[in-house]
Amino acid sequence: MTKKPKAVRIKPPLTTRISKQRYLLIMLAPGIIWYVLFKYVPLMGLSLSFTDYGFRSKVSFVGLENFQRLLTSTIFWNAFRNTLIISLANIVFYFPAPLIVALLINELRSTKAKRFIQFLIYIPYFFSWVVVGSIFVNLLSPSSGLVNNIITKFGGDPIYFMASANHFRPVLISSYIWRQMGYGAVIYVASLTTVQPELYEAATIDGAGHWGKLFYVTLPGIRSTIVTMLLLNLSHVLLIFEQVLVMYNAAVYDVADVLQTYVFREGVLSGDIGYSIAVGMFTSIISLILVLSTNKISSRFLDEPIL
Amino acid sequence: MQQKTMNAIKDSKGRKAFRVINVLTLSFICLIFIIPIWNVLVTSFAQDIDVMGNDYLLIPHSFTLTNYTRVLSSGYMGAFKNSLLVAIAGTILSMCITVPMGFALAQKELIGRNILMKAIVFTMVFDAGIMPFYIVVRELGLINSMGAIIFPVALSTFNLIIIKNFMTSIPTSLIESATLDGCNDLMILVRIVLPLSVSIIAAVTLFYFVSYWNRYFEVIMFINDSRKYTLQVVLRGLMFESDESLGGGTYVYNNLKMAVMVLGMLPVLIIYPFVQKHFVSGLMLGGVKG
Numbered sequence: 001m002t003k004k005p006k007a008v009r010i011k012p013p014l015t016t017r018i019s020k021q022r023y024l025l026i027m028l029a030p031g032i033i034w035y036v037l038f039k040y041v042p043l044m045g046l047s048l049s050f051t052d053y054g055f056r057s058k059v060s061f062v063g064l065e066n067f068q069r070l071l072t073s074t075i076f077w078n079a080f081r082n083t084l085i086i087s088l089a090n091i092v093f094y095f096p097a098p099l100i101v102a103l104l105i106n107e108l109r110s111t112k113a114k115r116f117i118q119f120l121i122y123i124p125y126f127f128s129w130v131v132v133g134s135i136f137v138n139l140l141s142p143s144s145g146l147v148n149n150i151i152t153k154f155g156g157d158p159i160y161f162m163a164s165a166n167h168f169r170p171v172l173i174s175s176y177i178w179r180q181m182g183y184g185a186v187i188y189v190a191s192l193t194t195v196q197p198e199l200y201e202a203a204t205i206d207g208a209g210h211w212g213k214l215f216y217v218t219l220p221g222i223r224s225t226i227v228t229m230l231l232l233n234l235s236h237v238l239l240i241f242e243q244v245l246v247m248y249n250a251a252v253y254d255v256a257d258v259l260q261t262y263v264f265r266e267g268v269l270s271g272d273i274g275y276s277i278a279v280g281m282f283t284s285i286i287s288l289i290l291v292l293s294t295n296k297i298s299s300r301f302l303d304e305p306i307l
Numbered sequence: 308m309q310q311k312t313m314n315a316i317k318d319s320k321g322r323k324a325f326r327v328i329n330v331l332t333l334s335f336i337c338l339i340f341i342i343p344i345w346n347v348l349v350t351s352f353a354q355d356i357d358v359m360g361n362d363y364l365l366i367p368h369s370f371t372l373t374n375y376t377r378v379l380s381s382g383y384m385g386a387f388k389n390s391l392l393v394a395i396a397g398t399i400l401s402m403c404i405t406v407p408m409g410f411a412l413a414q415k416e417l418i419g420r421n422i423l424m425k426a427i428v429f430t431m432v433f434d435a436g437i438m439p440f441y442i443v444v445r446e447l448g449l450i451n452s453m454g455a456i457i458f459p460v461a462l463s464t465f466n467l468i469i470i471k472n473f474m475t476s477i478p479t480s481l482i483e484s485a486t487l488d489g490c491n492d493l494m495i496l497v498r499i500v501l502p503l504s505v506s507i508i509a510a511v512t513l514f515y516f517v518s519y520w521n522r523y524f525e526v527i528m529f530i531n532d533s534r535k536y537t538l539q540v541v542l543r544g545l546m547f548e549s550d551e552s553l554g555g556g557t558y559v560y561n562n563l564k565m566a567v568m569v570l571g572m573l574p575v576l577i578i579y580p581f582v583q584k585h586f587v588s589g590l591m592l593g594g595v596k597g
Contacts, residue, residue, distance in 0.1 A: 017418055023492035024411040025418070031408030032423075034462045038443065039430040045439030101336065107329050117333055119583055120340050126575040128521030130539045134546040134568055135343045144361040144561065146342065178339070210322075235432055242524045246543055260437065267438040268528055280436030288433045 046281050054273030066278035076279060079262040082255060083283075087237040089173050095233055097177050098184025099226065103218070105185065106192045118189060121182035129246040132179045136171060136247070137162060163251040172256070176243060184229055188222065195221035227298040234294055238287045259283045347572075351375070351565035358561045374566035383541060383567055389453075390538040394519040394574070397457040401515045404462055406508065409470030410496045415479075431464050437528075444529055455529035456522055456537070463518065466511045473507040474500055513582050520574050542571045 011017070018025065049066055053059045070076050101121070108114050124132060139145050140161035148158040161167045199217045208216060219226070241260035248256040259279060267276030346364060354369045378384075411417055412424065440459065449455035477500060485495050501508070523539045530536060545564055569576075 014418070021416070021418060021492070024414055027407030027411045027492070027496070028423075030404045031462060031467070034404060035427065035430065038440065038459050039435070041443050042435035042439035045442055046435055048439070048442070104329055104333055107326070108333070117337060120337055122583065123344070123575070123579060124340065126517050126579060127572060128523060128539050130523055130543045130546070131568060131571050134542065135347065137546055138346065138561070139343050144363055146346070146363040149363055239434065241437075245524055246547070249547065263437050264524075264528070268441060273438055273442065277436065277438045280438050284434050284436050291432050
C-alpha cells in the first residue's frame, strides 16, 4: 500500500500570485504611497539632524554639532525637564483615573445609569484641544470662572490659573484628564464585561470578599487591556504638544514649554531646521525606548506581548 | 450561627454604604462633566446684560438668539465653511484610502501581509517628529493650500487597524463562495464586505470627521493665509488672545464667544448622540493589536 501523500501546499509562483491579487494590490497602493510619503520619507529626513539645513542655501554636514548644541542649551534642558514632570504627573494622575471610574461604573446596578454616565464622560474626547482649553479658560477665569467664584466666596483671592507658574501644570493635567478620561473608562467598562462570571462565583465560594475579588479576579481579568492602555499612553506622553500649544502663554513658558513646542518654535517659527530635527529625534528615541521597555516588562505578566 | 448572621448583616450594611458613596461619587463626576458644557450652552443664549456681571451662568436668565445671528453674519462663518470643507473632503478621501487598504490587509493570502503590518504598526511607536513631516509637506508644495491639512493626515493607523480587524472577522467562506461565483476582489469588497461593515464604517467615518474638524496645529503650521484658517484657529484666537473683530466693540462679551464655541463643538454635539454605541464597538475592535 502506498502511503497517502502529505498535503503540501505549494505556493504558486510570485507572478501568478501578483496577477491573481491585482485588485488587492491596487486597493493597497494609495495607502502604501501615503505611508511612504508621510511616515517613511520623514524618517529619512531625520538624517538632516546631522546638517545645518535651514539657514543657508547650501546644506553641509556638521556631524554631531546639533546634538552638542542641544546638550548645552538651557532652553532645551528646561523643556526636557518640563516634559518629564508633565509626563510623570500624567502617568500618576491620569492613568489610574479611567480605571477607577470604570470600576465604580461597573458597580452600578442600573444599566441605564451605566449607559448614561459613559455617554456623558465620553463627550469631551471628541472636543478639540481649543474647545477644551476654552472651557477651562472659562471655568478658571479670575473674574467670572466658577472655581474663582467659589474661592472668593470663601474669602480667598482669585487665582490667575492660566497665567500662574504654580498652577499651570495642574491645569494641563486636569484638562487632560477631563478630555481623555471617558475614552479610557469606556474601554475599561467594555473590557470588564468580558470577565467570566463563573470566576466571581468561584471566588465567592472560596470566601473572597469584594477586595479579594477585585485583586484576584477583576484586575487580572482585564490586565491585557490595562497594559494596552499603558502602552498607548506611554507612546504619546512625551510627545505632548497640541494641548500645550493651545493653552500656554508667555507668562508660563518657563513651566509649560515642552520638547515638542520647543521643536515647533525653533523649526517652524525660527527656521533652525537641522537643530530642531535633532531635538525631535532625541524625543522620539526616548519615547521609543520607553514603549519598548514597558512592552518587554509587561509581556511577563501577559500571555502574549501587546506589540 | 449567630455570628454568621451578624456577619451577613454587617456585610450588606457595608455594601449599602458603599453603594451610596459610589452613586454620590459618580454623580459628582457627572457634574464635573455637565457643568462646564452646560455653562457654554447657557451663556451662548444669554443677553449681554447677563454676562456683564461676571457670573458663571448655570441658570438661564434670558434666552436670545442674537448672539448666533451676530456670529452667523460675521467673519467667523468663513472659517466655519473652511472647517466644513476640509472635514467633508478629508473624510471622503480618508475613507477611500482606508477602507480598501483595510480590506486588502484583512485577506490572509495577501502578498507581503506580515511585513506590511509590521511596517504599519512601527509607525505607531516611532514617530519622525514634527519637522521632517513639515519639510515633506513643504517640498510637496502644499504649504498654504487646503491639501496641507488633508493629505498629510489622510490616514490614521488606528482607524485602519479597526477596519482591518473587523474585516478579518468576516467569515472567509462568504468570500470564497463569491470568488467561485466569479467575483473579483473589488466586487467582493463592494457587494459582500461593505454591506456587512456598515456600523464600523459609520464609526470610522465619524472618527475621521471629528479629527479633521478638530485639527489645530497642522493648520497654524501649514497655513499662513488667514482667509484659509479653520474655525478652531480663529476660536483659539478669540478665547486666548484678545480679539476685537467681533461685534465692533473693544470688548467681546462671553455670550458671543460662547456662541462661536458652540459652533466649534457643533458637529460633535449633533452627531455624537446617534453614533455613540458605534464608537464604543469600534474602539474595542481597535486596540493596538495588529
